[in-house]
Amino acid sequence: MKSKPTLLLLAIAGVTPLLPGSLSAAGYTKAEFTRLFKDVKVLKENVAPRDATVGGEIDPVTSVATGEGSRAELKFPDNSLTRLGANSRFTLRGDQRTLDLNEGVLLLQVPKKIGGAKVRTAAVTAAVTGTTCLFEYLPGGFIKLIVIEGSVDLIDNSNPSNFRSVNAGQMIVMKAEDMKAGNTKKAKIQFPEPVDVDLKLLLSTSNLISGNDSGMPNFMQVAQAVEDQQKEIKKGKLVATSFVLPGRGTLVGLTNDTRLNLFKNVQVKDTSPPPTTPNNPPPGNNNTPPPGTTPTPFQGFQPLISGTTVLNNNSLIQTNPHVTAYNSGPNSTITSEGVIYDATVESPFTYFGFGRTLPVENTAFQPYLESKGDGKWAAFKFGSLLINGTPYFEYPSNTTLSFGYGSSGVRNVILAAEGDIRLARDNSFGPGNDAVSYEHSLNLWYSGLKSLVLFSNQGNIELEKWFAIYGGWVDLSLVAAGSTSDVNLLGEVAIWGDLLVSAGQDVKIEHDVAAKNINIASGRDVNIKGKTSSGYGYGYGYGYGHGNKKITAKENLTISAKRHINITNSSELKVLSNWWDHDALLRLESIGGDISVIQSTLEARNIEIEAMQGNITLDRSYINAGDVLKISALGPNGELRIGNSYLNGDQVVRLFAEGANGRVYFVDNSTIQGKYISIAGATVEIATGKVVTLKPGYNKIPNVYTDNPKFNDVGNAYGKFKRGYNTTTPVTVKPFAQRNGPP
Numbered sequence: 086m087k088s089k090p091t092l093l094l095l096a097i098a099g100v101t102p103l104l105p106g107s108l109s110a111a112g113y114t115k116a117e118f119t120r121l122f123k124d125v126k127v128l129k130e131n132v133a134p135r136d137a138t139v140g141g142e143i144d145p146v147t148s149v150a151t152g153e154g155s156r157a158e159l160k161f162p163d164n165s166l167t168r169l170g171a172n173s174r175f176t177l178r179g180d181q182r183t184l185d186l187n188e189g190v191l192l193l194q195v196p197k198k199i200g201g202a203k204v205r206t207a208a209v210t211a212a213v214t215g216t217t218c219l220f221e222y223l224p225g226g227f228i229k230l231i232v233i234e235g236s237v238d239l240i241d242n243s244n245p246s247n248f249r250s251v252n253a254g255q256m257i258v259m260k261a262e263d264m265k266a267g268n269t270k271k272a273k274i275q276f277p278e279p280v281d282v283d284l285k286l287l288l289s290t291s292n293l294i295s296g297n298d299s300g301m302p303n304f305m306q307v308a309q310a311v312e313d314q315q316k317e318i319k320k321g322k323l324v325a326t327s328f329v330l331p332g333r334g335t336l337v338g339l340t341n342d343t344r345l346n347l348f349k350n351v352q353v354k355d356t357s358p359p360p361t362t363p364n365n366p367p368p369g370n371n372n373t374p375p376p377g378t379t380p381t382p383f384q385g386f387q388p389l390i391s392g393t394t395v396l397n398n399n400s401l402i403q404t405n406p407h408v409t410a411y412n413s414g415p416n417s418t419i420t421s422e423g424v425i426y427d428a429t430v431e432s433p434f435t436y437f438g439f440g441r442t443l444p445v446e447n448t449a450f451q452p453y454l455e456s457k458g459d460g461k462w463a464a465f466k467f468g469s470l471l472i473n474g475t476p477y478f479e480y481p482s483n484t485t486l487s488f489g490y491g492s493s494g495v496r497n498v499i500l501a502a503e504g505d506i507r508l509a510r511d512n513s514f515g516p517g518n519d520a521v522s523y524e525h526s527l528n529l530w531y532s533g534l535k536s537l538v539l540f541s542n543q544g545n546i547e548l549e550k551w552f553a554i555y556g557g558w559v560d561l562s563l564v565a566a567g568s569t570s571d572v573n574l575l576g577e578v579a580i581w582g583d584l585l586v587s588a589g590q591d592v593k594i595e596h597d598v599a600a601k602n603i604n605i606a607s608g609r610d611v612n613i614k615g616k617t618s619s620g621y622g623y624g625y626g627y628g629y630g631h632g633n634k635k636i637t638a639k640e641n642l643t644i645s646a647k648r649h650i651n652i653t654n655s656s657e658l659k660v661l662s663n664w665w666d667h668d669a670l671l672r673l674e675s676i677g678g679d680i681s682v683i684q685s686t687l688e689a690r691n692i693e694i695e696a697m698q699g700n701i702t703l704d705r706s707y708i709n710a711g712d713v714l715k716i717s718a719l720g721p722n723g724e725l726r727i728g729n730s731y732l733n734g735d736q737v738v739r740l741f742a743e744g745a746n747g748r749v750y751f752v753d754n755s756t757i758q759g760k761y762i763s764i765a766g767a768t769v770e771i772a773t774g775k776v777v778t779l780k781p782g783y784n785k786i787p788n789v790y791t792d793n794p795k796f797n798d799v800g801n802a803y804g805k806f807k808r809g810y811n812t813t814t815p816v817t818v819k820p821f822a823q824r825n826g827p828p
Contacts, residue, residue: 114179115144116159116167122455123429124152128174145179148187154429156292163199164302168192168293183210190221192293196302205242209259209274212238212248217303219293231256231282233294234303234310241274249276253310256282284311289443290433298448383440387466387501390421394467396500397474404495405481406463421465425495429460435566438466438501439542445566446647447587447606453562457536462497469504469544473511473552475528496535505544508552508576529556529580536560536582543567546588548576550596556580561600565589568608574598592646594635603638606645610678613652613685637661642671642689648678649699652685660689667691667712675699682706692734693717700724703732710734714759717741725766728753735759741824742766749791751777751804758809762787764816765824770795771804779816780809789816790824 118125118141125137128148137157143149149169151157157169169175173189183203184193195202197215204211206222216235222228230239232251239257241247251257257279288295288311298304392413396402400410406423426437433451435441444451454462480494500506510525529537537559539546546565548554553576554561560582565572572588577597584600586592589608605611613635635656636642642660644650650673652658662669671689673680679699685706692710694701698720707730708714714734718725721744728751732738738759742749749766754775757764760782769791771777777796779787787806789796795803797815806815 114162115142116161116177117142118157119160120156120158122157122452123155125155125157125169126150126152143177145177148174148176150174151189164196165199165202166192166194166302170293186220186222188222188224190219190293192217192219194218194301194303197306208242210240210242212240215303217294217301217307219291227258227260229256229258231287233284233287234306239276241276244273247273247276249279251279254281254284254314255279281314284314286442290436292451295444295448385437385439385441385466387424387426387438387464388422389466389468389503390419391468393469393471394419396470396472396476398476399474400476401479402463402465402476402498403479403481404463404498406465406495406498408465410476423463423465426454426462426464426499427460428454428457428462434464434499434540438464438499438540439503439566441542441566445564445587446589446608447564447585447604447645449585449604449606450562450564450587453560453583453585454538457497457560458495461495462499462536462538463495464499464501467500467502470500470502470506470539471511472500472506472508472527473525475526475532478532478534480533496533497538498534498536499538499540501538501540501542502544503542506539506541506546507549508547508554509549510551511549525551526553526555529554529559532556532559534559536562538562538564540564541566541570543570545570546572548574548578550575553577554580556582558582561585563587572607597635597637599637601639603636603642605643608647610649610651611644611646613656613658614654638671640666640669643674644672645674645676646678647676650675650678650680651683652681652687653683654685656685658685658687658689662690682708695719696723698723700726702726703730704728706730708732710738713737713739715739715741717743718747719743720747722746723748725749727751727755729755731756731758733758736761738762740764742768751775754778756780757787761785763790763824764788765790765821767791767821768793768795771806773801773803775804776807777804778807778809786814787816788819790819790821792821794818 118137118139121137121139126134126149127137127143128134128150130146137149149157149159151169151171151173153171155171159167167184168191170190173191174187175191176185176187178185182201183205184191185205191204193202193204193213194217195213195215199215201212201214203213204220206228207224209228211218211220211230214235216237217233218237219231219233230237230251232253232255234253236250236252238248238250249257257277259277301307390412395411400408402408406425407420408423409418409420411417412419426434428434428451431437433444434454435444454460478498480496508527539562541564544565544567546563558581561580562585563572564587566589568589570589571591571593572586574594575596578584579597579599581601583602584598584604586605591609592605592607592611594613636658638660640660640662642658658671660669660671667690669690670693671687671691672693673695675696677698679702680694680696681702683702683704683706687706687708690711691713692708692715694716696718699718700723701716701718703726705728710733712734713736714732716725716739718741723742723744724747725740725742732755736759738757738761740749740763742765745767747766748768748770749764751771752775753772754777756778758780762779762781764787769789781787797805808815
């Protein structure tokens with residue numbers, strides 16, 4: 086059997102994943118901007134250039150152009166998705182579902198069963214059908230096509246019968262000038278053989294697509310393509326090389342480990358060396374290299390402050406950048422340097438700081454780093470870190486006002502560690518504070534900080550009981566990046582800025598958490614448990630309350646887990662948006678596991694609960710949405726199980742088990758209230774003797790979409806739907822296939 090080509094390790098650095106927008110109708114007559122970063126222009130003939138805006142649309146014939154370090158995402162009416170990289174331009178002409186790539190790099194994803202699309206350059210056209218691909222074109226330079234999933238035909242514009250098929254995990258690179266000459270002579274282009282690329286590495290370093298980008302139309306197909314390639318690698322059918330294509334263009338280099346190995350082992354000879362004495366190694370040495378000469382893996386560009394460092398009221402952090410603190414090393418108190426990290430132009434922080442090629446679980450982390458201020462951070466890397474108080478922050482610059490305010494110094498700080506980061510009332514290590522006080526906290530209220538990141542590469546982040554994090558308008562990120570790393574919030578978090586949490590394994594929350602926007606993601610489970618009395622009483626004007634509101638956001642709250650989400654024991658999740666903020670959202674999303682809300686409360690303007698492959702259980706819970714409540718089990722055998730609960734969506738309630746064998750199962754008495762109520766499952770069942778009370782809007786009849794109704798039967802083998810307000814018709818039963826119509 087013919088073996089596959091050797092695998093080319095590929096990294097596209099400096100590009101961050103964007104999030105997709107909403108669905109719309111079919112066609113390529115227009116496109117809507119769904120995400121923008123920095124300088125993006127809309128160009129149309131005889132019209133002055135204008136800045137692109139999220140929600141704005143373009144129609145034929147219109148071009149979109151991005152500047153240095155800029156990106157754009159657009160969606161077409163059929164849900165096709167395109168993302169444009171920096172210094173790029175494409176034109177929507179409206180003919181035959183074709184995009185003209187004038188220059189730069191473009192990602193195109195066409196959903197399955199939608200129909201084809203094309204990306205056209207001056208010499209060749211990529212024909213895309215239900216596929217995800219990256220296409221790059223530099224006039225006078227080169228053309229590069231990478232197929233992530235599916236397959237693409239690369240077609241010779243002058244000779245359409247001449248084409249080359251490129252499959253998932255393959256790349257083809259061609260010189261543009263050679264193709265232009267071939268077209269002039271009406272000669273066939275000689276397509277080179279595709280080479281295999283490392284999709285897992287590509288998705289972890291690209292800024293146009295990420296392996297965690299679950300909102301993409303073809304997310305599952307992309308994940309499957311990566312998994313299939315990893316199986317080929319394990320079988321030995323694909324072999325990794327030491328080559329890397331570090332971004333745009335065709336320049337192939339070596340991996341960092343290989344470069345270090347070369348630098349340490351290749352000697353440069355002087356053509357006129359001075360006289361030397363003969364080299365006479367000791368007997369029996371056999372020229373064996375001395376110990377310690379084996380090159381170490383690349384561990385990032387940040388200098389390491391080894392040992393355990395303690396940060397508290399006696400510590401100083403200067404963003405020039407320097408840190409003065411107690412350390413477990415021989416000199417006790419140390420002053421060490423950090424580095425300035427520019428997230429807008431340098432590689433992702435995981436690589437910059439630690440040499441990691443895998444991203445963190447929360448895909449919003451790198452865009453978060455880029456979006457804060459001008460993207461510059463004072464970054465420090467420790468062996469491990471203990472925070473048992475509040476350091477003093479200084480922002481050295483040419484202009485400094487009182488308390489540091491008005492200073493032009495960097496106001497974003499990253500405190501990173503190779504191992505654990507603990508925030509605790511622990512004075513057993515080092516001098517610490519003089520005494521353990523009632524309020525032992527990291528208090529950022531008067532710090533002058535804009536953003537703080539705590540980042541552990543391989544350890545856990547522990548906010549221990551009786552310790553807290555407080556702050557005014559400070560954004561906070563807690564990232565435990567290792568595959569077995571956890572974030573445990575056993576103490577209180579109360580800030581006015583945004584909170585981002587990411588764990589390679591689990592997130593556990595057992596105390597009050599309050600912030601403006603909250604974004605939590607885990608590589609395995611998210612567990613929110615318990616009703617504990619607060620150690621402190623600070624809400625700082627939010628009116629959060631303590632002891633029963635576990636997670637409270639002012640605008641949006643998103644929780645995503647690769648496996649399970651468990652919300653139990655009188656937990657409360659609330660989004661306290663203003664009455665006019667109709668977009669405020671509380672969203673729970675499990676990728677491959679179950680969602681359980683047991684004896685708990687969810688409240689927000691809009692609530693979405695979605696299990697892509699698992700089941701959803703709502704037991705003894707109160708779920709209240711001011712506008713829309715959507716609960717969906719999407720897997721083929723997904724079950725939505727509801728018992729002894731109250732569910733409300735003032736405008737719309739949708740309870741769907743979308744799979745071919747999905748079931749909506751009411752195991753106990755419950756109440757559902759909303760203007761429009763829709764319940765859908767291949768099977769919809771109410772347990773024997775149980776009653777589900779429906780309270781729709783005036784003169785509205787709830788719709789139940791199912792091919793296997795197990796309710797309201799004559800023999801009382803099953804339970805019943807009951808209409809509130811003394812109406813006679815409880816529900817209208819329709820075929821399951823009609824479930825996605827209007828409410």
